[in-house]
Amino acid sequence: MNLNNLKKEIARAKKASTSLxxxxxxxxxxxxxxxxxxxxxxxxxxxxxNKKDVREAERSGKPTSFIERLSLDExxxxxxxESVRTIADxxxxxxxxxxxxxxxxxxxxKKVRFPLGLVAMIYESRPNVTIEAFAIAFKSGNALLLKxxxxxxxxxxxxxxxxxxxxxxxxxHTDSVKDVSGLEKELTLELMQNTAIDCLIPRGGHGLxxxxxxxxxxxxxxxxxxxxxxxxxxxxxxxxxxxxxxxxKTRRVSICNALDVALVHKDVSSEVLGLLAVELSKRNVEIRxxxxxYRILKQCGYVxxxxxxxxxxxxxxxxxxxxxxxxxxxxxxxxxxxxxxxGHSEAIVTRSKKQTEEFFLRIDAACLYVNxxxxxxxxxxxxxxxxxxxxxxxLHARGPFATAELTTYKYLVESDGAVRK
Numbered sequence: 492m493n494l495n496n497l498k499k500e501i502a503r504a505k506k507a508s509t510s511l512x513x514x515x516x517x518x519x520x521x522x523x524x525x526x527x528x529x530x531x532x533x534x535x536x537x538x539x540x541n542k543k544d545v546r547e548a549e550r551s552g553k554p555t556s557f558i559e560r561l562s563l564d565e566x567x568x569x570x571x572x573e574s575v576r577t578i579a580d581x582x583x584x585x586x587x588x589x590x591x592x593x594x595x596x597x598x599x600x601k602k603v604r605f606p607l608g609l610v611a612m613i614y615e616s617r618p619n620v621t622i623e624a625f626a627i628a629f630k631s632g633n634a635l636l637l638k639x640x641x642x643x644x645x646x647x648x649x650x651x652x653x654x655x656x657x658x659x660x661x662x663x664h665t666d667s668v669k670d671v672s673g674l675e676k677e678l679t680l681e682l683m684q685n686t687a688i689d690c691l692i693p694r695g696g697h698g699l700x701x702x703x704x705x706x707x708x709x710x711x712x713x714x715x716x717x718x719x720x721x722x723x724x725x726x727x728x729x730x731x732x733x734x735x736x737x738x739x740k741t742r743r744v745s746i747c748n749a750l751d752v753a754l755v756h757k758d759v760s761s762e763v764l765g766l767l768a769v770e771l772s773k774r775n776v777e778i779r780x781x782x783x784x785y786r787i788l789k790q791c792g793y794v795x796x797x798x799x800x801x802x803x804x805x806x807x808x809x810x811x812x813x814x815x816x817x818x819x820x821x822x823x824x825x826x827x828x829x830x831x832x833x834g835h836s837e838a839i840v841t842r843s844k845k846q847t848e849e850f851f852l853r854i855d856a857a858c859l860y861v862n863x864x865x866x867x868x869x870x871x872x873x874x875x876x877x878x879x880x881x882x883x884x885x886l887h888a889r890g891p892f893a894t895a896e897l898t899t900y901k902y903l904v905e906s907d908g909a910v911r912k
Contacts, residue, residue: 492671497678498685500669501609501636505687507666508608508634516583518661523579523626525657530572530622533653534565540649541618548616548642556810560745561616561642571622577876578626584895585632597909604898606632608689611682612879613703615640615695621650623870623877625668631894633689634667638674638682640695647672684708690897694880697807712888712896714880717747717807717835719865722824724841725758731862732840733766738864739838740813741774747881748836748858748868751807752814754824760817761787768793777812779803784815804831821846825853832856834883836865857883857890 492500530537541563548561590602610633614620621639628635639647647670655665674682683691683706692712693703700716721739723732739750755763764784768791771778779799780788788796803814804827818824821843828837838860839850847861858868858881868891870878875893882888888896 492674492678494678494681497671497674497681500671501682501685501687503666504634504636504669505609507664508606510664511606511629511632511634511667514632514663516585518663519583519630519632520579522629522657522661522663523575525660526622526626526654527572527575527579529653529657530568530575533649534568537568537646537649537653538563538565540645541643543645544618544643553642554810556745557616557642559743561618563618563646567619571619574619574623574871574877575626577871578623578630578893581630581876581894583630584898589900596911597906599905601903602900603903604895604900607897607899609634609636609687610897611636611638611688611691611709613638613679613682613691613693613695613699615699616642617694618643618646618650620694621647622654624879625654627877627879627893628897629667631897633897634669636669636671636682636688638679639670639672641673644672680706692879696809712880712882712892713884714882715747716883717833717881718751718805718831719748719807719836719838720752720754720828720832721750721838721840721860721865722754722818722821722828723756723759723763724821724824724839724843724846725756726842726846727756727759727840728842728862729759729762729766732763733770735838735840735862735864736767737770737774739866740771740776741811742864742866744811745809746866746869747807747809748865749809750813750865752804752816752831754816754818754827755784756821756824757783757817757819760784764788764815765791771795771813775811779812779814781816783817788815807833821849825850828854835881836860836868838863838865857881 545562587604588601592600610628612624651670654668658665688709691709693699694714697716736753764787777795779797781799785798799814834856836858837854837856840862868881870891870893873891878891878893881891
C-alpha cells in the first residue's frame with residue numbers, strides 16, 4: 492500500500508462511520524450474532540491460519556510467552572465467540588440521553604451519547620484483539636482501522652474475512668472495518684497523524700507506546716504498558732498471600748496485568764518466601780531478588796535465582812520472571828510503588844483497614860486490588876464482555892474500557908423560537 496492508497500482507505504472508513512449512525516441497536520446486534528456463530532463454525536480454518544503465524548514465530552526464535560499469546564485453539568476461539576455474544580447482548584449505550592433539562596429561557600436541552608466516529612487500533616501479537624476491538628467499536632457505532640502486528644498476519648486475514656462476511660450478510664458496508672496491517676514506518680506515521688481519525692489506540696509494549704506518544708497528532712488513549720506490584724504486609728493471611736502471588740504471576744504471564752514485582756514485609760519474609768519458593772519452582776519462575784530476599788531464597792535452595800539489578804524493578808517482564816524486594820514497613824512499600832508504578836494495576840495483601848484506605852488514597856493507578864490477584868484487570872472480568880484495552884491515563888478512559896468509552900456526546904437543544912436577550 493502506498494501513501495495515496497492509505498489516505499483513500501482512511502477516507503472510505505471515515506465515510507462509512509457516518510453510515511453506521513443509521514443502524515438500529517437490533518441491526519448492530521445482528522451483525523455481532525452472525526460473527527459469534529461464524530467464529531465457532533470456522534474454528535478449524537482460523538486455527539490453520541494461526542498455525543502459520545505460530546510456525547513463523549517459532550522459526551524466528553520468539554519466547555514461549557510470546558507464542559502463548561499468539562496461539563489460538565478451539566477453547567480460545569470459543570471464548571472469543573462468547574465475548575462477542577456478551578457484547579452483542581449488553582445494554583446499547585448509543586443515543587441514550589445522559590442528562591435532560593428545561594431552562595427558564597424556553598430551552599429543552601438533552602445531552603445525548605454519540606460515537607467517536609473513526610477509531611484506529613495499533614496492536615501487536617494478540618489475535619483476540621482483532622475480534623474484541625471490532626465487536627466493541629461496532630456496538631458503539633464506530634468505524635475501525637486495524638493495524639495488527641506482522642506476527643498475526645495470517646490469523647488476522649482469516650478473522651477479518653469473517654467480520655466482512657458478517658457485515659455483508661447483514662447489508663452493512665465493509666468499509667466500516669479496514670485492515671491496514673503491514674504498513675511501513677512512513678505510512679504508520681500517516682495513520683497516527685491523519686486528522687480524519689477521531690481516536691487512536693495503541694495496545695502493546697513500551698516500544699509501541701513510546702512511538703505513538705512521540706509521533707501521534709490525533710487523540711490517543713494509551714493502554715497496556717505496566718509494572719505491576721503486589722505488597723504483602725506482616726498482617727496478611729500468609730496462605731492467601733502466596734496463592735495470590737502465584738496466580739498473579741503465573742496464570743498468564745503474557746498479559747499486561749501479570750505481576751512483575753513482589754514486595755514483602757521483613758517480618759514475614761522468611762515464611763512467605765519459603766512458601767513461594769516451593770510453588771514458583773514448580774512453574775520454573777526466575778526470581779530476581781534484592782540482597783535480603785536473595786539470601787533467604789538461596790537458603791531455600793531456589794534454583795532459578797539471580798540478583799536483581801536496578802532495572803528489574805522497572806521492567807514489565809511478560810514472562811516467567813518475578814522481581815522480589817523486602818521492605819521494612821508499609822510506608823516503604825508505598826514509596827516503592829509510587830516511584831515505580833506506571834499506573835496500571837497494583838495490589839496489597841493486608842488485614843489492616845487503615846492500610847487499605849491509605850493504599851486506595853495514595854496509589855495512583857487505574858486498578859487497585861486488596862487481597863486479590865491483579866489478573867482480574869480485564870474487561871470480561873469487569874462485566875464489559877471484552878475490552879479495547881486497559882487505559883493507564885486519566886482523561887476520557889481509565890482501566891478496562893469498552894463501548895461507553897468509545898463514545899462522546901452532543902448537546903441537542905430545542906425550543907419554540909427562543910432568542911437570547
